[in-house]
Amino acid sequence: MKKFAALGTLLILTTALAAAPKDTLVVQLSSDIPTMDPGVTYDTASGEVVENMYETLITYKGASLSQLEPLLATAWKISNNSKTYTFDLRKNVKFHSGNTMTCADAEYSFERNLVTNSAESGNWFIAESLLGTGSNANDDKTITWARIDKAVECNNAGQLVFNLPKVDPAFLAKLAYVGQSVVDSKHAAKIGEWSGKEADWKSWVGKDLTASKLASQPSGTGAYKLVRKDANAALFTAHDAYWGKKPAIKNVIIQKVPEPAARYQAFLRGDADLIEGTGRAGDTDSVKGKPGVVWVEGIPNTSASAFFMNQNIKATGLLGSGKLDGKGIPANFFSDVNVRRAFSYAFDYAGYIRDVQDGQGMQRTVLLPDTFPGYAANVKKYTLNTNLAKAYFQKAWGGQLWKNGFVLTANYRAGSKAAQTAMEILKKNIESxxxxxxxxxxxxxxxxxxxxxKKGQEAMIVIGWAPDYADPDNFMYTFYSSNGYYSPRSNFKDASVDKWLEQARSTTNTAERNRLYALVANRAYEQAPYILMPAGVGYLFHRDNLVGASKANFNTMISFAFTGTFWKELSKK
Structure with missing residues (x-):
């Protein structure tokens, strides 16, 4: 009891400390942690803590996005024409509850994700691999308990076996995602979570786990366990029975500090070791070059953002007159490729890089990080060209658009200076x-x-995608397939693109996949379904007494994006 009381006091008093103690890592975020349940972890704030309490079968090796190494697994083999994956599991691994991890826990974890799967949970892509569909049993009546039970099972040797209905070249990368962490099945059932049995699976189908009992009482195998959490802070301490190397940092405190100025001040005083910044311009002005601060440039950017031009707008409130009469736009305004090309030529990409990204940005050819396999560097790119923009507008809708004009209403994310500025640039150039x-x-x-x-009700927005797994499919299918996650937001559909993307999903031949993705990229340039936002060059900053947060160790697939590594890899001098 004394240990918990002392840690509780530390949680309360940290903001008043002259400097964060050597055995304690203090992190300040702008918002709270939505969930601590791996089964519904689908945001970076949750991922940053869940990945340190729980562990996956495999993980990324160092800074590599293509090399995977064992974590809770020790080895694996692929058979049955790449449709069966068999994993040997690590022995003598203890959960935070004291329970010993077995194959049954791993089987339970994946079956729980398949049962509770929803688009919001992030389990749709593991369901695609194991069931052949991203839907759950409520939305797809062909999904039965027998299908789920067969998809993942333990054999007589205690190995975990996945049985895929078809080849999935991205399957291993998907297993490294934090949402596929192994949970403590005995602990979960004891506190009132799904039993893991057929008897009650139907009542858990599609269930929202955000505020589950496991979210408030987590039990993972990770190097850190939860001590306590309230509305403004969470305290974690090192797991004494952790199977791996003992962490150098004993305690980790996550604080919610909404006001950016307060976070910057705490960081510069040394009260916080890491903070959530406000973007390159704000971070540069507030902390770069200041005493006690280490600033690291050249961190790979593995997100992709774009203007979405919705080809089937379902909200009449944004359409004005709903006609090409100069007082509004029709619902299918962007279905004319000439409109989309005109908009693409009207954006000032170089100006955005110069003014918004302080010159630290690059134009990509396709909505795929340039560090990912499958990126096609030789595809043409749109540039600001008012003459071409004007020419395509004059072609659009048989000349009626240029003759009558239009009124378009576009929304941007409140509080996002980058999105607002991008919209202002486009507005100015088009209206000119x-x-x-x-x-x-x-x-x-x-x-x-x-x-x-998501309902297709926005005419034009700026939105991005951060990877769930390090495979081009996670971006290319998401943005460009008519069955992709973002399809309802753009309503872009091209039969050739759909065919190429499905073919890329069904082969493990890297060269063939790259060829198919290049075809998609070239077709996307021709059809211009999106205006591609320039990708900013990444950076990180931390207090100079923090060791382990470096460019060499940084892996962009680690949710803890402040350092690109796990808490257990950090220390303080």
Whole structure:
């Protein structure tokens, strides 16, 4: 009891400390931690803590995005024409509860993800691999308990076996995602989670686990375990029975500090070792070059962002008159490729890199990180060209668009200076082409914009994607397939693109996959379904007494994006 009392006091008093203690890592975020349940971890704030309490079968090797190494597994083999994966599991691994990890825990974890799967949980892509569909049993009545039970099972030798219905070249990368962590099945059942049995599986189908009992009472195999959490802070301490190397840092405190100025001040005083910044411009002005601060440039950017031009807008409130009469736009305004090309030529990419990204950015050819396999560097790129923009606008809709003009209303994420500036650049350039062109831009709360765009109700928004797994499929299928996650937001559909993406999903031949992705990239340039936002060059900053947060160790697939590594790899001098 004394140990918990002391740690509780530390949690309360940390903000008043002259400097964070040597055995304690203090991190300040702008918002809270949505969940601590791996089964529904699908945001970076949750991932940053869950990946340190729980562990996956395999993980990324160092900074590599292509090399995977064992974690809770010790080895694996692939058979049955790449449709069966068999894993040997690590012995004598203890959960935070004291229970010993067995194959049954791993089987339970994956079956739980398949049972509770929803688009919001992030388990849709493991369901695609193991069941052949991203749906759950409520949405797809062909999914039975027998199918789920067969997809993942323990054999007589205690090995974990995955049985895929078809080849999935991205399967191993998917297993490294934090949401596929192994949970303590005995502990979960004891506190009232799914039993892991057929008897009650139906009642858990599609269930939201955000506020589950496991979210408040986690038990993983990771190097750190939860001590306590409230609305503004969470305290973690090293897991004494951890199977791996003992962490150098004993305690980790995550604090919610919404005000950026307060985070910057705490960081510069040394009260916080790591903080969530506000973007390159704000971080540069506030902390770069200041005493006690280490600034690291050249961190790979593995996200991709774009203007979405919705080809089937379902919200009449954004359409004005709903016609090409100069007072609005029709719902299929962006279905004319000439409109999309005109918009693409009207954006000032170089100016955005110069003014918003302080010159630290690059134009990509396709919505795929340039560090990922499959990136096609030789595809043409749009540049600001007002003459071509004008020419395509004059072609659009048989000349009626240029003659009558239009009024477009576009929303951007409230509080996002980058998205607002991008919209302002586009608005200015388009309205300068024709006095009858009007682009009205307005801010909208992020949660509302996500929900309305998912329903196809936004005309044009700026939105991005961060990878779930380090495979080109996670971006290319998401953005460009008519069955992809973002399809309802863009309503882009091209039969050739769909065919090429499905073919890329069905082969393990890397050269063939790269060829198919290049075809998609070239077709996307021709059809211009998106205006590609320049990708900013990544960076990180931390207190100079923190060891282990370096460019050499940084892996962009680690959710703890402040350092690109796990807490257990850090120390303080």
């Amino acid at each position: 082409l024709n006095p009858k062109f009007r682009v009205n831009i307005q801010s909208k709360p992020w949660s509302e914009m996500l929900e309305s765009s």
